[in-house]
Amino acid sequence: MAKTRGHISIDIDECKGCELCTVECPQDGMAMSTELNRKGYHYALLVEDVCTGCTNCALVCPEAVITVYRENKANKTKEKVAVITDVRDNITVTVS
Amino acid sequence: MNTKVLMKGNEALAEAAIRAGLKGYFGYPITPQSELLEYISRELPKRGGSFIQAESEIAAINMVYGGAGTGERVMTSTSSPGYSLMQECISYIACAELPCLLVNVVRGGPGLGTIQPSQGDYFQAVKGGGHGDYRVIVLAPNSVQEMADFTYLGMDLADQYRNPVLILADGALGQMMEPVIFPDYNPEDHKVDHSAWATRGKPNDRDHNVITTLHLVSEKMEEVNLTLQEKYRTIVQNEVRYETIEVDDADFIIVAFGLTSRVAHKSVELARAEGLKVGLLRPQTLFPFPTNILSELADRVRGMLVVEMNAGQMVEDVRLAVNGKIPVSFHGRMGGIIPQPEEILDRIKLVYNVNEMETA
Amino acid sequence: MSAASEGIQCAYIEDLDEVWARPSTLIETTMHYCPGCGHSVVHRLIMEVIRELNIQEIAIGVAPVGCAVFAYHYMDIDMQEAAHGRATAVATGIKRMLPDRMVFTYQGDGDLAAIGTAETIHTINRGENIVMVFINNGIYGMTGGQMAPTTLEGSITSTTPSGRDLAMHGHPLKITEMIAMLPGAYYVTRQAVNTAKAVRKTKRALMNAFKYQMEGKGGTSFIEVVSNCPSGWKMTPIESNQWLENHIFKNFELGDIKTPPKE
Ligand SMILES: Cc1ncc(C[n+]2csc(CCOP(=O)(O)OP(=O)(O)O)c2C)c(N)n1
Ligand code: SF4
Ligand code: SF4
Numbered sequence: 001m002a003k004t005r006g007h008i009s010i011d012i013d014e015c016k017g018c019e020l021c022t023v024e025c026p027q028d029g030m031a032m033s034t035e036l037n038r039k040g041y042h043y044a045l046l047v048e049d050v051c052t053g054c055t056n057c058a059l060v061c062p063e064a065v066i067t068v069y070r071e072n073k074a075n076k077t078k079e080k081v082a083v084i085t086d087v088r089d090n091i092t093v094t095v096s
Numbered sequence: 097m098n099t100k101v102l103m104k105g106n107e108a109l110a111e112a113a114i115r116a117g118l119k120g121y122f123g124y125p126i127t128p129q130s131e132l133l134e135y136i137s138r139e140l141p142k143r144g145g146s147f148i149q150a151e152s153e154i155a156a157i158n159m160v161y162g163g164a165g166t167g168e169r170v171m172t173s174t175s176s177p178g179y180s181l182m183q184e185c186i187s188y189i190a191c192a193e194l195p196c197l198l199v200n201v202v203r204g205g206p207g208l209g210t211i212q213p214s215q216g217d218y219f220q221a222v223k224g225g226g227h228g229d230y231r232v233i234v235l236a237p238n239s240v241q242e243m244a245d246f247t248y249l250g251m252d253l254a255d256q257y258r259n260p261v262l263i264l265a266d267g268a269l270g271q272m273m274e275p276v277i278f279p280d281y282n283p284e285d286h287k288v289d290h291s292a293w294a295t296r297g298k299p300n301d302r303d304h305n306v307i308t309t310l311h312l313v314s315e316k317m318e319e320v321n322l323t324l325q326e327k328y329r330t331i332v333q334n335e336v337r338y339e340t341i342e343v344d345d346a347d348f349i350i351v352a353f354g355l356t357s358r359v360a361h362k363s364v365e366l367a368r369a370e371g372l373k374v375g376l377l378r379p380q381t382l383f384p385f386p387t388n389i390l391s392e393l394a395d396r397v398r399g400m401l402v403v404e405m406n407a408g409q410m411v412e413d414v415r416l417a418v419n420g421k422i423p424v425s426f427h428g429r430m431g432g433i434i435p436q437p438e439e440i441l442d443r444i445k446l447v448y449n450v451n452e453m454e455t456a
Numbered sequence: 457m458s459a460a461s462e463g464i465q466c467a468y469i470e471d472l473d474e475v476w477a478r479p480s481t482l483i484e485t486t487m488h489y490c491p492g493c494g495h496s497v498v499h500r501l502i503m504e505v506i507r508e509l510n511i512q513e514i515a516i517g518v519a520p521v522g523c524a525v526f527a528y529h530y531m532d533i534d535m536q537e538a539a540h541g542r543a544t545a546v547a548t549g550i551k552r553m554l555p556d557r558m559v560f561t562y563q564g565d566g567d568l569a570a571i572g573t574a575e576t577i578h579t580i581n582r583g584e585n586i587v588m589v590f591i592n593n594g595i596y597g598m599t600g601g602q603m604a605p606t607t608l609e610g611s612i613t614s615t616t617p618s619g620r621d622l623a624m625h626g627h628p629l630k631i632t633e634m635i636a637m638l639p640g641a642y643y644v645t646r647q648a649v650n651t652a653k654a655v656r657k658t659k660r661a662l663m664n665a666f667k668y669q670m671e672g673k674g675g676t677s678f679i680e681v682v683s684n685c686p687s688g689w690k691m692t693p694i695e696s697n698q699w700l701e702n703h704i705f706k707n708f709e710l711g712d713i714k715t716p717p718k719e
Binding site for chain 1: 462463464466469472473474475476477478479482486487489490491492493494495496497500649650651652655656686692693694697
């Protein structure tokens with residue numbers, strides 16, 4: 001599994017559920033929610049802690065609602081924590 | 097500087113436009129206004145402006161829209177078929193409230209028609225012409241001098257009201273040569289600050305400016321219309337211009353604009369020589385129309401005759417102004433034929449003593 | 457902004473470097489485009505380029521009637537809406553009055569290649585120093601999915617109910633190849649935004665085009681973006697992007713068509 005070096009944050013209420021980001025994620029880390037957002041769309045989520053911060057999802061996102069982060073040397077020493085809530089049943093998450 | 101020069105009407109208008117600070121001219125050749133475009137193509141680039149011979153009148157008027165949106169002084173000129181092509185964008189310009197000068201050197205229609213002078217575009221010029229409820233300020237010169245004077249006036253009115261202003265001339269006024277004096281006019285003194293709305297690039301300290309005519313919410317579109325109508329009411333109140341000749345003691349009035357007013361003036365002289373107390377009212381602005389003075393005159397004259405080079409267009413506005421108080425007759429020639437003073441006199445004699453309403 | 461409270465959350469996100477975020481030049485509001493529509497992506501790219509070149513204060517955009525007529529709701533620059541087909545004439549008027557401003561048009565295929573064909577050709581033939589962005593989605597989006605000049609043979613639209621018949625409707629118009637022949641065309645390219653890779657290329661093309669305009673070089677820069685219209689094509693966004701790869705790009709090949717002469 002690719003070493004996680006990045007993260008995304010999604011403005012889920014502005015997501016229109018087009019799913020284009022999920023297709024474009026080379027790590028297959030994204031999926032659509034089962035819930036609906038304020039606009040009535042299933043929204044995109046990062047469901048696997050595999051993000052490398054490649055920005056692909058953000059580049060294809062028509063709504064420009066994905067912000068992408070990447071680790072830098074300064075914070076590499078920090079302990080990694082992933083908080084997982086309310087994810088679909090069939091998705092397994094590994095935390096290293 | 098203020099010496100008399102002998103010039104064609106089209107050229108006088110062009111020269112006046114440049115002196116009034118014209119920055120952009122966009123046009124397409126069509127007889128009988130091509131001298132205007134040619135004059136500007138020669139002079140404007142030398143004198144700090146930009147000239148484009150566009151690929152069509154549609155492109156030309158849309159260049160005017162773009163240029164006017166920057167707040168600079170821009171214009172186009174054309175003749176009847178070309179003015180028809182411009183209508184869609186003139187509606188946009190009026191709705192977006194962009195200042196610009198338009199010139200229609202009218203020729204005889206309908207269709208390709210003739211290149212001879214006509215006033216057949218009155219309805220199109222005065223009533224809107226394109227889609228929706230909008231008005232263009234319409235100035236009707238009747239001499240080469242006024243071709244120049246109304247150009248300065250038109251540019252100022254356009255800036256003042258953020259509205260398109262049309263100079264409605266005709267083939268004869270465009271082509272005739274007369275002496276003209278260009279007044280002292282410094283464009284800098286007439287500059288209007290358009291920075292609040294013009295699209296010239298958004299500085300950091302203001303919101304972006306947007307020029308648009310699209311308002312999908314009906315309430316908003318009605319609001320835009322109400323604002324426009326309010327402006328048109330102000331224009332009607334403040335900008336009516338007309339000339340009267342021998343009306344003080346007149347008991348009969350000829351109403352004519354532009355070229356026909358010159359012929360009608362001659363008819364007034366002929367009628368007076370025969371003892372008929374005939375006067376002339378010449379609207380210089382067709383929108384706004386001199387309704388009030390016509391209504392006042394209708395209270396004290398026995399009748400009116402409207403003379404036009406068309407099948408009877410302005411006569412409808414005269415009848416509205418007169419509101420049935422007196423008979424209003426019409427005499428018109430079409431196809432590029434200029435009515436003669438004698439035929440107008442004959443017509444006056446025919447209706448002078450007729451008291452009942454006459455419609456022909 | 458309401459970030460997801462579900463999925464993977466990063467507890468130390470403030471320690472990370474932000475490597476991609478919505479450009480400040482794109483107004484913070486929901487765009488009216490259908491889910492997955494390429495218009496939104498291209499809007500954003502233009503705004504990214506304008507921000508990165510630091511030309512927000514001198515940029516003036518022109519968006520004619522079409523799905524993108526409301527572009528001015530999203531682009532935080534001075535803008536003019538234009539009548540259907542006349543964007544480049546409007547842009548010409550602006551550029552001639554203000555030659556030092558960065559002027560661009562944003563046009564659909566109906567606008568640029570049907571009703572505005574004359575304006576397109578003559579603006580480029582004059583070599584107006586503007587950027588033209590041409591969204592080729594093969595359909596009239598705004599008016600409900602009618603045939604566009606670029607609609608492919610056999611494609612079903614609301615005015616070609618049994619597919620575009622060449623004998624009846626003529627051929628898909630490759631206007632980009634046509635205008636590339638004009639001396640006034642300085643840089644002509646055909647790009648897409650259906651993948652991250654394509655988006656990067658389109659951004660580079662836009663960057664080049666605006667740079668050429670800033671340098672005042674040689675003429676008009678023309679960027680066609682072959683895009684989707686999921687609603688008009690009656691497909692999901694993913695399907696529409698696959699359709700692009702499998703059908704459209706075979707007819708509208710991606711890549712540069714005319715590049716500026718090497719110095
Ligand atoms: C003079 C005129 N004719 C027709 C229309 C109606 N109309 C609006 S947009 C449009 C087509 C838009 O298609 P395109 O330019 O391809 O843009 P898209 O909506 O697909 O992005 C039409 C026909 C109009 N607004 N004005
Ligand atoms: S690409 Fe954007 S709008 Fe589409 S599903 Fe992903 S986050 Fe939502
Ligand atoms: S109709 Fe088509 S082009 Fe228009 S916003 Fe929807 S998907 Fe985009």
